[in-house]
Structures are given as structure tokens and as C-alpha cells.
Amino acid sequence: MRSLSKRNDWHNRYERDTCSPIPTSEDIDDSWRLVKSVANPDGGFNGGIDLVVNKHDGLLAVRKRLRPRPRCTGHDHMRWRREMLVLRKLDHHNIPKYYDGFFTPERGSLYMQPCRLGSxxxxxxxxxxxxxxxxxxxxxxxxxxxxxxxxxxxxxxxxxxxxxxxxxxxxxxxxxxxxxxxxxxxxxxxxxxxxxxxxxxxxxxxxxxxxxxxxxxxxxxxxxxxxxxxxxxxxxxxxxxxxxxxxxxxxxxxxxxxxxxxxxxxxxxxxxxxxxxxxxxxxxxxxxxxxxxxxxxxxxxxxxxxxxxxxxxxxxxxxxxxxxxxxxxxxxxxxxxxxxx
Structure with a gap:
């Protein structure tokens, strides 16, 4: 019973972390101004990648636009959510910093630290x-x-x-x-x-x-x-x-x-x-x-x-x-x- 209790306790924390609220307001995009587009949409989830700057504090960021495919499933939406949640949770010098983002079933945007030398x-x-x-x-x-x-x-x-x-x-x-x-x-x-x-x-x-x-x-x-x-x-x-x-x-x-x-x-x-x-x-x-x-x-x-x-x-x-x-x-x-x- 003790091991089952530990499992349930971990499961509750896991669900809480992965289901924590993600902003759904598309107004977040209004806080950022496009500087230049650096990658065009592809055939998958990528709706394009832009270099943007925050209108209020001048913070430079990369915006990854998320675009649903015609037959998106619940798993697809979960992967979108997961990328935002994971980046928001992680704090390491070898992982880009999460700045902002929102997600809806129709679209989403993820704002993060730019890596200006490419891949x-x-x-x-x-x-x-x-x-x-x-x-x-x-x-x-x-x-x-x-x-x-x-x-x-x-x-x-x-x-x-x-x-x-x-x-x-x-x-x-x-x-x-x-x-x-x-x-x-x-x-x-x-x-x-x-x-x-x-x-x-x-x-x-x-x-x-x-x-x-x-x-x-x-x-x-x-x-x-x-x-x-x-x-x-x-x-x-x-x-x-x-x-x-x-x-x-x-x-x-x-x-x-x-x-x-x-x-x-x-x-x-x-x-x-x-x-x-x-x-x-x-x-x-x-x-x-x-x-x-x-x-x-x-x-x-x-x-x-x-x-x-x-x-x-x-x-x-x-x-x-x-x-x-x-x-x-x-x-x-x-x-x-x-x-x-």
C-alpha cells in the first residue's frame, strides 16, 4: 500500500505540472513587434519562426508560431502544451529561456530566448x-x-x-x-x-x-x-x-x-x-x-x-x-x- 501511495502522490504532482494553466489569450501577440521572419512555415506544426521585440521593454525574442494540421488529434495538442510547459519549467544555461506564450486549439505562439548564430x-x-x-x-x-x-x-x-x-x-x-x-x-x-x-x-x-x-x-x-x-x-x-x-x-x-x-x-x-x-x-x-x-x-x-x-x-x-x-x-x-x- 505504501508503494501505491507514493505512486499516486507522484502521479498527482505530474498531472499538476503538466496540466498547469497556459495562457489562451491571443492578445499576447499584440505585445510583440515583428523584426523579421527567419523561417517559413513547413508541412508540420511549424507556422513560421520570427524575430520579434517586446513593445514595452525592448526584449528580443524568437517567436515560434504553432499551426494545427488539418487532422490534429488530442495527442498533437498535448505535444504543443508539453513544449510550453517543459520550457517554462526548465532553468539551465544550455536550454533557451521561456519568455511568454499562449495556446488555443486553433493556433499558438511560443516566445523564447533567441540563438542568433543558428543551429x-x-x-x-x-x-x-x-x-x-x-x-x-x-x-x-x-x-x-x-x-x-x-x-x-x-x-x-x-x-x-x-x-x-x-x-x-x-x-x-x-x-x-x-x-x-x-x-x-x-x-x-x-x-x-x-x-x-x-x-x-x-x-x-x-x-x-x-x-x-x-x-x-x-x-x-x-x-x-x-x-x-x-x-x-x-x-x-x-x-x-x-x-x-x-x-x-x-x-x-x-x-x-x-x-x-x-x-x-x-x-x-x-x-x-x-x-x-x-x-x-x-x-x-x-x-x-x-x-x-x-x-x-x-x-x-x-x-x-x-x-x-x-x-x-x-x-x-x-x-x-x-x-x-x-x-x-x-x-x-x-x-x-x-x-x-
Whole structure:
């Protein structure tokens, strides 16, 4: 009976968190002024992405417009709600900040922190080979994996960094409900910097397919297809667990190193070494994309290895100062006058 009571208590908190009110007033859109459109609508839920500025305080934001498809289901609406609720709940330096939003069955808008350097996919497609040597390309990949792994550690445990986790005697922050992103790939990872701090920061975004993992289940049935299957773990979408996001880290590495190849599960060691990466990175990626979830490293183990990989390369004289803004095209560039009017 005691275990049933604990289960019911957690279930009540889960329902309260995921069903908390989301604004439904479309008047929220009236508080923001369009600066420029940065992405057109696609065939899915994306109704377009805009760069906007708040009319009252001048805050710059990205607006993600949500658009229902002709045959939207209750699950579709739940995913919209979930993305807003998850972003509103999370507070981590590697996850874009939630600013505002509303949702109705007909439409919605989500306002969040802009990442003005674009996505990792943009970087791979346009800038990597142009600006970086092979050694620097690998260093930046170690950095991307480390920063995304910190976001995953936070989602799974509530600890904001590995040092916090090491200081604690717990597996996770008390009362924390583990969250699985479920769709980690290069075009869901964004790069950002500011005029006051030109160092490139890495942000994990797009939580439309995130799942809370119920503590009485080792894994959870996904509530519908989503994302691009080419980068999904073998167990997706029938069952997901915290190991699903570990596979996502390996998928990001594969698509960074060989963007024209499909993600392969169960890589043999040495395959990536043929593509001019170190044996250490080759070994890590092969374990991240193991076919069986139990054979993948835990998030703490993966984060510890990325810390080591970064330190080795920093000791060779590679530093994040080389990752500063001038290396990148500012994809969300905007005229200063647009913000002052």
C-alpha cells in the first residue's frame, strides 16, 4: 500500500505540472513587434519562426508560431502544451529561456530566448570547413557534446552540472522527475553569443517530443511518431528511456563528422577514425550509439568523458576564444534601428 501511495502522490504532482494553466489569450501577440521572419512555415506544426521585440521593454525574442494540421488529434495538442510547459519549467544555461506564450486549439505562439548564430546543422553545412582546421573541428564537437550532455544531465537529474552531481549523495535532486528530450539532433541544437560575451554558447531546444519518465516504469510508450527517424535510437518510438538521449548525443556526433551519412547504431570501433577523428572520440561515439540501451554509458559517464576530451585539447592550446562570434555568420542579424523604434 505504501508503494501505491507514493505512486499516486507522484502521479498527482505530474498531472499538476503538466496540466498547469497556459495562457489562451491571443492578445499576447499584440505585445510583440515583428523584426523579421527567419523561417517559413513547413508541412508540420511549424507556422513560421520570427524575430520579434517586446513593445514595452525592448526584449528580443524568437517567436515560434504553432499551426494545427488539418487532422490534429488530442495527442498533437498535448505535444504543443508539453513544449510550453517543459520550457517554462526548465532553468539551465544550455536550454533557451521561456519568455511568454499562449495556446488555443486553433493556433499558438511560443516566445523564447533567441540563438542568433543558428543551429549546429547550419554550422556544419556552411561554416565548419571554411573556418576551422580538422583539429579545431573535433575540439568544437567535444565542446558541443559536453554542453548538450550538461543539459541532458539536468533534465535527467535536476543537477545543473557534473560538479553539483558529484557533491550530492543522491542520484537526482529530491522530487525531480526525469525528462527525456527524445529528438536530439544537430538542427535542434543552437549556437548563441552576445555583444558583451562573444564566446559561443550551445543550447538544446525544441521540446515538442519530450517525455517525463514515470518512476514506476523503466521506460515509457511514446505518444506518437515525431522527429526525423534517421537520427532516432533503435528503441524509438515504441519505448524510450533516459538512454534514448544518450543515443542522441552519439547521433549528433555522427552527423557532425559525416553529415551526408545516415546515423548507424552499433558502430564498430575504428569506423569514425577513418574520418580523421581521434581514437578517444571514436570510442565514445561507438558506445553512445550502442544498439542496446543498457550498453550505452550513463549521462554522468558520458559527461565525464567529454570533460576529459575537452581538457586534453585545451592542454594542446585550443581554447574557446577561437569559437568567438567572428567565426560565425549571425543568422538572426537585425538592424539596430528596428529595436529602438
Amino acid at each position: 549546429v546543422s547550419d554550422f556544419v553545412d556552411s561554416h565548419r570547413k571554411k573556418y576551422l582546421s580538422l583539429e579545431m573541428q573535433e575540439f568544437f564537437l567535444w565542446y558541443i557534446l559536453h554542453e548538450v550532455a550538461e543539459a541532458v544531465l539536468y533534465m535527467q537529474t535536476g543537477f545543473k552540472c557534473l560538479a553539483d552531481a558529484r557533491r550530492s549523495h543522491r542520484d537526482k535532486v529530491k522530487g525531480w522527475v526525469s525528462l527525456v528530450h527524445g529528438d536530439i539532433r544537430p538542427d535542434q541544437i543552437f549556437l548563441n553569443n552576445t555583444e558583451s560575451d562573444p564566446t559561443t554558447r550551445v543550447m538544446l531546444g525544441d521540446f515538442g517530443f519530450a517525455q517525463f519518465i514515470k518512476p514506476w516504469h523503466s521506460c515509457e510508450v511514446h505518444d506518437g511518431p515525431g522527429g526525423k527517424s534517421s537520427s532516432k535510437a533503435p528503441e524509438f518510438p515504441s519505448q524510450i528511456s533516459t538512454a534514448t538521449d544518450i543515443f542522441g548525443l552519439g547521433a549528433v556526433a555522427q552527423l557532425y563528422i559525416a553529415p551526408c551519412e545516415k546515423v548507424k547504431a552499433g558502430l564498430n570501433q575504428g569506423w569514425l577514425s577513418q574520418l580523421h577523428v581521434s581514437k578517444e572520440l571514436d570510442s565514445l561515439v561507438c558506445r553512445l550509439v550502442a544498439v542496446q540501451p543498457a550498453d550505452r554509458p550513463t549521462i554522468r559517464e558520458a559527461l565525464q568523458e567529454t570533460e576529459w576530451g575537452l581538457k586534453v585539447r585545451e592542454d594542446r592550446g585550443l581554447g574557446l576564444s577561437l569559437m568567438a562570434g567572428p567565426l560565425f555568420k549571425c543568422l538572426y542579424a537585425f538592424p539596430r534601428t528596428a529595436l529602438s523604434n
